[in-house]
Amino acid sequence: MDSLIEPTSLAGLEPDTIFISNVNLSLGAGAARVHILKDISLRVAPGEAIGLIGPSGSGKSTLLMVMAGLERPDSGEVVVNGTPFNALDEDALARFRGRQVGIVFQSFHLIPTMTALENVAVPLELAGDPDASQRAAQELASVGLEDRLHHYPTQLSGGEQQRVALARALAPDPAILVADEPTGNLDEATGKQIVDLLFTKHAERGMTLVLVTHDTSLAQRCDRVVRLRSGRIDGQVADRKAAAS
Secondary structure: OOOOOOHHHHOOOOOOOEEEEEEEEEEOOHHHOEEEEEEEEEEEOOOOEEEEEOOOOOOHHHHHHHHHOOOOOOEEEEEEOOEEHHHOOHHHHHHHHHHHEEEEOOOOOOOOOOOHHHHHHHHHHHOOOOOHHHHHHHHHHHOOOOOOOOOOHHHOOHHHHHHHHHHHHHOOOOOEEEEEOOOOOOOHHHHHHHHHHHHHHHHHHOOEEEEEOOOHHHHOOOOEEEEEEOOEEEEEEOOHHHHHO
16 A cells, blocks of 8 residues: 655645645534644645545544635635635635635535526626526536426436536636535435536546545545544545555
8 A cells, every 4th residue: 555645745736726734623612612623734736636535523524614715714724726715804705715616515505496597597696797597507508407407406306406516516617626425415326427527527627626525436536535533634645546445
């Protein structure tokens, strides 16, 4: 097996799409306060795909949320696409996230009273895109849903709903796509279709991909696998075959 790569040995990755340095994050208050992330440092190159793996409660999803600007760390530095998050207020961070970061969750988070087309168009409309509906339709067609534009979430299968969620994440043409257990609510066959689509889009667009998964075989499809344990980076493997060992 290849040896684990310590974060400090990644200093040659320039320029970075994601730069995280000495990040700590705790949740809760008083005696219930829990230290979720502990001195995390990580650099991700443009166009790189990394898989975050580790036991439940290891901090994978929280680290993903920090990268996406959905969680603020207690200390440390987070820089995404050259923008330091600690320099942004909440409104500016939300605008940055809307332009630069696409997010796919395990739960689809579709608005039930909106059609597939409307769900994908919403973030574009909020960003002031005059061609929001047209771009949304194009993005849905790109994930194979050109005949489902006017269907509501309850009229779609789980796989189709996740395709809508992926189209919504891709529509602003983000520099970074983050996916938190995107196959968690899908059967094996449907999950494979979504994963294949996810990696196809990553390759086509050259965006940076950060994927949280419990599935080692899925993580092995990434360029690099980062292992977390008890809120710390336990090691990194650049050889995908070594990730399973």
